[in-house]
Amino acid sequence: MNLIALGIAGFFSGICASMGIGGGFVLMLYLTLLAGTPQKEAQLFNLCFFLPIAAFSLWRHRKNGLLCTSPIKPALLGGIPAALAGSLLAAFLPNAQIAKLFAIFLAIIGIKTVFARRESEQSKEERVIRPTQKQ
Amino acid sequence: MKRSLLPFFAGTATGLANGLFGAGGGLLAVFLLNRCGIDKKSSHATALALTLPLSLISAIILFCWGTTLPLGALCIAILCGLPGAWLGTILLKKISPALLSRMFGIVMIVSAVRMFLR
Incomplete structure (x- = not known):
C-alpha cells in the first residue's frame, strides 16, 4: 500500500465522512479500485477507520447543535439486528459478489443524489401537500 | 405509514x-432520515450517530471471521482522517452539503x- 496515497485518501475520507456525504465510500474506492485490496479486507479497514472519525465528528456536530437525537433510538432498534444480519451475510458471500452488489447500490444512491430535489423545492411542495392531508 | 416507524x-x-x-450506510441514512422529516444538515450529522454503533458491530463480526x-x-489513515473530519464539521456548519453531494x-x-466492470 502506498502510504502517501493512503494518507491523502484518509484525509478526504475524513472530510466526507464527517459531513455525512459518503466518506466510507471514498476510502473504499481507493482501497478496492486503486490499491487492489480484497473486498472484505477493505470493508473491515473502512469500518475501523470510520469509528474514531465518526466519534470525533459527532462530538463536534453536537457542539454545533446539528444533532437530532429523537430518531436515533428507534433507528438503532431496527439497525442493530440488521447490521448483524448484513455483516454475517458479508462474511459468507464471496468478495466478487459483494463488490458487484456494492456497485449496484452505489449506482442507485448516486442517481438518487444527483437528481435529489432542492430543499427549497421540497419545502414548497410540502407546504402544498400538508393542508390536503389534514382534510 | 406511521411517522414513528420511519426511523425504525x-x-x-x-x-x-x-x-x-462496509460502506455507504451513512449515505443511505442521510437520505432516509431526511425522508423522516429531519432537515438536511441535521440528517447529515445524525446519520453519523446511527452508523457509528452499526459500524462497530459489523467491524467486530468481520474481524472475528478472520478478516x-x-x-x-x-x-x-486515521491520523490523516482526523484533521479532515475537523475540516468537514466546520464545512457542514457553514455550507449546505447539497451541491457537494450532488457532485x-x-x-x-x-x-x-x-x-x-472490474
Missing part, C-alpha cells in the same frame, strides 16, 4: 447496507460502473 425502517436499511458493504486488518496502515453523486455513478 431507516435504521434497518442502514444497518443492512453498512453490514453487507485481516493492517494496523499500521489503519493508524496512518459526489456523479463520482459514485462513475465508480459504480468501474467497479461493476
Whole structure:
C-alpha cells in the first residue's frame, strides 16, 4: 500500500465522512479500485477507520447543535439486528459478489443524489401537500 | 405509514447496507432520515450517530471471521482522517452539503460502473 496515497485518501475520507456525504465510500474506492485490496479486507479497514472519525465528528456536530437525537433510538432498534444480519451475510458471500452488489447500490444512491430535489423545492411542495392531508 | 416507524425502517436499511458493504450506510441514512422529516444538515450529522454503533458491530463480526486488518496502515489513515473530519464539521456548519453531494453523486455513478466492470 502506498502510504502517501493512503494518507491523502484518509484525509478526504475524513472530510466526507464527517459531513455525512459518503466518506466510507471514498476510502473504499481507493482501497478496492486503486490499491487492489480484497473486498472484505477493505470493508473491515473502512469500518475501523470510520469509528474514531465518526466519534470525533459527532462530538463536534453536537457542539454545533446539528444533532437530532429523537430518531436515533428507534433507528438503532431496527439497525442493530440488521447490521448483524448484513455483516454475517458479508462474511459468507464471496468478495466478487459483494463488490458487484456494492456497485449496484452505489449506482442507485448516486442517481438518487444527483437528481435529489432542492430543499427549497421540497419545502414548497410540502407546504402544498400538508393542508390536503389534514382534510 | 406511521411517522414513528420511519426511523425504525431507516435504521434497518442502514444497518443492512453498512453490514453487507462496509460502506455507504451513512449515505443511505442521510437520505432516509431526511425522508423522516429531519432537515438536511441535521440528517447529515445524525446519520453519523446511527452508523457509528452499526459500524462497530459489523467491524467486530468481520474481524472475528478472520478478516485481516493492517494496523499500521489503519493508524496512518486515521491520523490523516482526523484533521479532515475537523475540516468537514466546520464545512457542514457553514455550507449546505447539497451541491457537494450532488457532485459526489456523479463520482459514485462513475465508480459504480468501474467497479461493476472490474
